[in-house]
Amino acid sequence: MILAATVSALDPTAQVLLTIFGGALVATLGGLLGVSIQARRDHAKWVRERRYEAFITAIVLLRQVTVLMEEANKITAGSTEGTARGTDFTAVVSRAKELKTGWPEASAPLVVLGPDGVDKALGIAAEALGTDDPGALRAAERALVTTMRKALAIKE
Structure with a gap:
């Protein structure tokens, strides 16, 4: 039995060059894939951080208005608790109206950053x-916070 020698159709120099450039190509593609994955992760992190900042700004404003409206209701109900602290009704209402004018600025990032569920809760x-009802404000705040937690993937 005669053994036939296997001879490559390629020149040995060509084989070496193909191996070198093939390895370089695989390394480059792997690097590009890694960069792409990292860019997506960084963008998702950036969006999550900006959403968090916007959510906090909106919730703080909403809570401040709610507290002021509750204080105004105490004063109008004749509660001595509100007047005992030297709270002036017109000052409380004026401050609440002043805070309300900041709502469009506080809510604009929420509209841009999304998601859509936050936009709906924001409308509520x-x-x-606009109602000046602290109970409605509290309910709207709870709905908004729940939607924000879902958007940030915060488990309860």
Whole structure:
């Protein structure tokens, strides 16, 4: 039995060059894939951080208005608790109105950063701000916070 020698159709120099450039190509593609994955992760992190900042700004404003409206209701109900602290009704209402004018600025990032559920809850909160009803404000705040937690993937 005669053994036939296997001879490559490629020149040995070509084989070496193909191996070198093939390895370089695989390394480059792997690097590009890694960069792409990292860029997506960084962008998702950036969006999550900006959403968090916007959410906090909106919730703080909503809570401040709610507290002021509750204080105004105490004063109008004749509660001595509000007047005992030297709270002036017109000053409280004036401050609440001043805070309400900041709502469009506080809510604009929420509209841009999304998601859509936050935008819907934001509309409900904006309607509640127009009612001057602390109960409606609290309910709108709870709905908004729940939607924000879902957007940030915060488990309860």
